[in-house]
Amino acid sequence: MSVPMYNKQNSLGTPPPHKTNPFSDSEGPSRAQSVPVRRTNQSVQELEDYAITKARETTHKVNDCVRAAEAIREDATQTMLTLHRQGEQIMRSHQVAADIEQDLTVSEKLLGSLGGLFSKSWRPKRNHQIKGPVSGNNYSATTANDTEQRGKLGIAPARQEYPSHVQTTPVSAMEKVQAERTKQDDALSDLCSTLGQLKEMAVDMGTEIDRQNKALVPLSDDVDELNFRLKGANQRGRRLLGK
Amino acid sequence: MGDHEGHGVDFEKKADQKLSGWGLFGNKYEEAADLLDRAGSFFKLAKNWSRAAAVYKKIADCHLQGDNKHDAASAYVEAANCYKKFSLQDAAQALNSAVNLFQEISRLNMAARYSKDIGEIYLQEQDLENAAVYLNRAADLFDSEGQSSQANSMTQKIAEIYAQLEKYQKATELFEEIARKSINNNLLKYGVRGTLLNAGICQLCRGDVVAINNSLERYQDIDPTFSGTREYKLLADLAASTDEGDVGKFTDAVKEFDSMTRLDPWKTTLLLKAKNELKKKEEDEDDLT
Numbered sequence: 001m002s003v004p005m006y007n008k009q010n011s012l013g014t015p016p017p018h019k020t021n022p023f024s025d026s027e028g029p030s031r032a033q034s035v036p037v038r039r040t041n042q043s044v045q046e047l048e049d050y051a052i053t054k055a056r057e058t059t060h061k062v063n064d065c066v067r068a069a070e071a072i073r074e075d076a077t078q079t080m081l082t083l084h085r086q087g088e089q090i091m092r093s094h095q096v097a098a099d100i101e102q103d104l105t106v107s108e109k110l111l112g113s114l115g116g117l118f119s120k121s122w123r124p125k126r127n128h129q130i131k132g133p134v135s136g137n138n139y140s141a142t143t144a145n146d147t148e149q150r151g152k153l154g155i156a157p158a159r160q161e162y163p164s165h166v167q168t169t170p171v172s173a174m175e176k177v178q179a180e181r182t183k184q185d186d187a188l189s190d191l192c193s194t195l196g197q198l199k200e201m202a203v204d205m206g207t208e209i210d211r212q213n214k215a216l217v218p219l220s221d222d223v224d225e226l227n228f229r230l231k232g233a234n235q236r237g238r239r240l241l242g243k
Numbered sequence: 244m245g246d247h248e249g250h251g252v253d254f255e256k257k258a259d260q261k262l263s264g265w266g267l268f269g270n271k272y273e274e275a276a277d278l279l280d281r282a283g284s285f286f287k288l289a290k291n292w293s294r295a296a297a298v299y300k301k302i303a304d305c306h307l308q309g310d311n312k313h314d315a316a317s318a319y320v321e322a323a324n325c326y327k328k329f330s331l332q333d334a335a336q337a338l339n340s341a342v343n344l345f346q347e348i349s350r351l352n353m354a355a356r357y358s359k360d361i362g363e364i365y366l367q368e369q370d371l372e373n374a375a376v377y378l379n380r381a382a383d384l385f386d387s388e389g390q391s392s393q394a395n396s397m398t399q400k401i402a403e404i405y406a407q408l409e410k411y412q413k414a415t416e417l418f419e420e421i422a423r424k425s426i427n428n429n430l431l432k433y434g435v436r437g438t439l440l441n442a443g444i445c446q447l448c449r450g451d452v453v454a455i456n457n458s459l460e461r462y463q464d465i466d467p468t469f470s471g472t473r474e475y476k477l478l479a480d481l482a483a484s485t486d487e488g489d490v491g492k493f494t495d496a497v498k499e500f501d502s503m504t505r506l507d508p509w510k511t512t513l514l515l516k517a518k519n520e521l522k523k524k525e526e527d528e529d530d531l532t
Contacts, residue, residue, distance in 0.1 A: 063502070063503070066503055067502075067503055067504075070503055070504050071504075073433075074504070076433070077433045077434045077437070080430045080431065080433055080434070081392065081396075081430070081431065081434065083430055084392045084428070084430040084431055085390075085392040085393065087430075088389070088390055088391065088392055088393075091389075092352075092388075092389070092390070190473070190503075193471065197433070201433055204429045204430060207429070208429070208430055
């Protein structure tokens with residue numbers, strides 16, 4: 001039975017070319033084949049060290065991802081606060097517009113009653129009734145017990161329990177790699193829950209922006225109507241002063 | 244520069260003449276206020292802030308004589324802006340006059356805004372007691388105007404100040420109140436875990452382990468998802484380390500949390516206080532043995 005070329009190379013102690021990962025089987029035979037034990041220039045110790053280093057690198061990268069996700073979550077939380085404030089401002093602006101309309105109605109009555117005995121009576125033109133803001137807080141309609149009820153029903157997201165790490169110092173390389181894997185699992189679990197929350201936040205942001213867009217339409221209409229009526233009142237005032 | 248100053252002085256003199264003369268036609272106070280306003284603008288261009296501030300205070304007096312409180316309040320605000328360039332204390336006083344006038348004419352939103360400004364001035368000056376007073380006033384005014392998000396952010400600041408003043412019980416109550424208000428709102432509920440962490444840290448500074456553990460249970464009632472957060476884990480670990488009197492464990496818990504979410508200066512300061520208290524206890528126990 002002829003020994004393949006790469007086996008000969010390996011037995012001579014020269015590693016196969018372009019092979020960065022000592023665990024890679026891409027150039028070797030399929031795992032099903034029985035391969036004679038081959039000596040490499042890398043000792044088991046070196047391979048174990050390599051495995052541990054790689055595991056630590058992976059842990060570090062996963063932690064970086066968690067860190068980034070957390071930073072995004074913080075920013076998103078601030079954005080939510082800003083959106084809430086913006087929603088309130090829209091409501092307030094609309095309320096002020098409604099208040100201005102009441103004052104304008106009084107002014108129109110006064111302007112109508114002014115003028116000489118023979119002057120033509122003046123009635124202000126109106127396109128539509130100013131309604132003012134739609135009752136607020138329709139965007140905060142989550143019930144406090146919702147999560148609790150979902151939990152009782154058995155559909156709440158699984159609560160992330162933090163494993164109580166009994167700090168036994170790993171001895172063998174395998175244990176060290178396993179410890180790193182546990183850390184990675186914890187970090188990925190964190191990442192998963194943070195991303196889930198980010199998705200929820202994105203949905204809530206979308207809903208709120210949609211609500212604000214809808215609230216801006218009647219506000220815009222009411223401001224246009226106010227503008228129209230104010231121009232009419234100014235015209236009446238000018239006419240009276242011109243007499 | 245000198246030219247601007249000269250123009251300012253001229254207008255101020257004219258205004259003084261107007262005030263000392265007889266106002267037969269028109270309102271002498273109104274006319275004097277107009278002249279002083281122009282003088283103030285020139286003093287600002289000349290960067291003579293003290294003179295400009297004095298002029299704006301005169302304008303406020305003129306408007307008050309003419310019973311025009313809104314313009315008087317606005318003049319006090321202008322004076323405060325000038326005072327800010329050289330004397331924050333005087334700026335705060337001028338703004339306080341403006342706030343009182345805005346409240347008198349029911350412009351509560353403006354009053355709230357400027358109360359907040361006064362609070363921030365006192366914060367800058369490290370006068371935490373006064374800062375808390377004015378921010379509290381701002382929070383009440385914002386609340387009465389239906390601006391709950393602004394009121395909440397003021398309350399948050401007040402709670403942080405109380406914690407710095409070592410009034411931990413009051414701070415904890417305020418943070419918990421904010422959390423309760425926020426949890427039912429789709430937009431604010433995401434900030435609850437941070438608020439509860441702040442409340443927990445305040446409890447920790449009191450050093451009462453039983454109270455801390457009770458709080459953790461209470462926070463679970465406020466936000467059922469809280470026990471799955473890293474904030475909860477941090478508080479639980481800190482409570483355990485405080486109970487055991489283990490400074491090392493305390494430091495490790497803080498370090499682990501900070502490696503993911505950087506702790507802000509306020510939290511760092513309070514956690515350091517808690518750690519020092521723990522160290523003291525540990526040293527006292529060592530002395531006894």
